[in-house]
Amino acid sequence: MSPKRLYNEAPKYLVPPDDENLINCINKVREQLDQHFTSLEPDLPYLINDINKLRTCDFEVRRYLFQTNLDVNQAVEMIKDRLTWRKEMSLDTLRYQKFPIEFYQSGGIFEFKTDNDGDPVLYVRSKFNVNIEILSKSLRQFLIFFMDKMDQRFSRERSWGLVFDAQGFGWNNIDFDFLNLIIKILKYYMPWSVKYVVIYEIPWFLESIWKAAQHFIPEDGKRLIRVYNKKTIGETINPINMPKVIGGLSPDNHIIIPEGVEPATVIGKIELGLNDEDVYRIKKHLAKLDKEMGELIKV
Known part of the structure; x- marks a missing residue:
């Protein structure tokens, strides 16, 4: 699916990945999450691979900003819930x-x-x-x-x-x-x-x-x-x-x-x-x- 078609079909708050405001929101989410991870170390209740992917893959953050209409705080909480769920489901060990x-x-x-x-x-x-x-x-x-x-x-x-x-x-x-x-x-x-x-x-x-x-x-x-x-x-x-x-x-x-x-x-x-x-x-x-x-x- 082409980006043009995707954005036309999606809700109004979905913006292109290179949008400056979106990039700023992604960075803010990552800052809050890093603070959260640091406060829990060394006993992180999450999968390490999931944490690393949040830091390197914009989509993992962007998807929750779209889901919350670019609400940084709400996106952070939803990401925490996703991390907890993936850990509980042992998705890192499923083969x-x-x-x-x-x-x-x-x-x-x-x-x-x-x-x-x-x-x-x-x-x-x-x-x-x-x-x-x-x-x-x-x-x-x-x-x-x-x-x-x-x-x-x-x-x-x-x-x-x-x-x-x-x-x-x-x-x-x-x-x-x-x-x-x-x-x-x-x-x-x-x-x-x-x-x-x-x-x-x-x-x-x-x-x-x-x-x-x-x-x-x-x-x-x-x-x-x-x-x-x-x-x-x-x-x-x-x-x-x-x-x-x-x-x-x-x-x-x-x-x-x-x-x-x-x-x-x-x-x-x-x-x-x-x-x-x-x-x-x-x-x-x-x-x-x-x-x-x-x-x-x-x-």
Whole structure:
């Protein structure tokens, strides 16, 4: 996406990165944060890599100045909250190998090609989310891991798209806690990173629920949401760049298995603290959602 288009679509207080007032605000935020870090040394409750990135990457500061309408003090407090959250989530230690191979085989969450602006897209197949505590907790961490990878990799405004594929979505997939989590992450912990959130092929029987769910979404968040079906998705993503599993036309496989990942029977117990029954329930759920996946994920 070109800078001109970005600034035209954004709120009035978004200014070019070389704006003198913005640069002054960035410096003030960094001064306050450095004072804060110094007061806490040597026991900093934050990740060192996050602190270093704040000092070298303007976007990490700029995103919160845009979020607060250039309010330096408020931006500082929001950055502190983000630093605390990232530490609590142990995002510095999460790796592809921390999750079982079945998560990748299921194709529930994956990055695939680019949109019409050439920016990458993260897909979430909503039917794979289920309100079962032991599974939803692991899948949420899996999604946060992928979102963080996208956010950290590009470190610029509106750099990637998020698509929720609602095909196959049923009553057991309804999870307002999951919705609130996504809203919270995009607003407080990864602001100005996502360029849009696409709701793709929402079932007719969920339209009323979707209308009700919008009341939970802040006004600035609603601006990012686009509802598409197979006929209209081309406005944002060319079907040739979408995986066949959700109705796209790309011949490429959307499932990529990272090197070194282990089955749930191994990694689930070590990394996620699961027992044999938990592992069986997770594998059974993933296998029944998709015939092809059922052949891969043996239970």
